[in-house]
Amino acid sequence: MAVSASFAPQQSLPAALPASGLQLLDWAVLAAYLIVLLATAWLVSRRPRDANAYFLGNRSMPVWAVSLSVIATSMSAASFIGVPALAFSGDLTYLVANLGALLAVLVVAAYFIPAFYRYQVVTVYELIGRRFGPAAAMSTSWTFLIGRVFANGARL
Numbered sequence: 001m002a003v004s005a006s007f008a009p010q011q012s013l014p015a016a017l018p019a020s021g022l023q024l025l026d027w028a029v030l031a032a033y034l035i036v037l038l039a040t041a042w043l044v045s046r047r048p049r050d051a052n053a054y055f056l057g058n059r060s061m062p063v064w065a066v067s068l069s070v071i072a073t074s075m076s077a078a079s080f081i082g083v084p085a086l087a088f089s090g091d092l093t094y095l096v097a098n099l100g101a102l103l104a105v106l107v108v109a110a111y112f113i114p115a116f117y118r119y120q121v122v123t124v125y126e127l128i129g130r131r132f133g134p135a136a137a138m139s140t141s142w143t144f145l146i147g148r149v150f151a152n153g154a155r156l
Contacts, residue, residue, distance in 0.1 A: 056122065063117060067109030074105050 022030075079098065087095045112124070121127045129137030 059117065059120075063114050066113050070109055070113065071102075071105050074101060 083094055083098065112127070115127060116122070119127055119130050121130060125137045125141050128140050
C-alpha cells in the first residue's frame with residue numbers, strides 16, 4: 001500500500017551533528033583530566049591505609065570542619081533554588097520543615113560530633129551502646145528500622 005504525499009513531514013529535520021563532534025581542544029582537556037585523575041589515584045594509593053584511615057581520616061579533622069561538612073551534606077541545590085521560589089509563591093511548609101532540620105543539624109554539630117570524638121565511635125548506635133548499654137543500642141536500631149519501614153510504606 002502506498003503512502004500518500006499528505007503524510008510526508010512538512011518541515012525538514014535538523015542536520016545531524018558531524019561524526020567528529022569533539023575538537024582537538026576537547027580531546028586535550030579530556031586527556032589532561034584523565035591523566036590528573038590517574039596520577040591522583042596512584043599517589044593516594046601508595047599510602048598505607050586501614051579502615052580507620054579510610055572511613056574516618058584517622059580522626060585528624062577538627063570538630064568544626066566535620067560539623068560544617070554535616071551541615072553542607074544536609075543541603076542540596078533544591079534548598080537554594082526551589083525553596084525560595086516555593087516560599088515566594090506563598091507555600092512556607094518546606095521552609096519551616098528545613099528550618100527545623102537546620103536546627104537539628106546544629107544540635108548534632110554542637111553536641112554529638114564532639115561526643116563521637118570523645119568516645120572514639122563511628123555510629124550513633126555505637127555511641128548509645130557505650131553510654132547506655134547494648135540493650136539501648138539494639139532498641140534504638142530496631143526503632144529506626146521500623147520507622148523507616150513505615151516511612152517508606154507511607155511514600156508508596
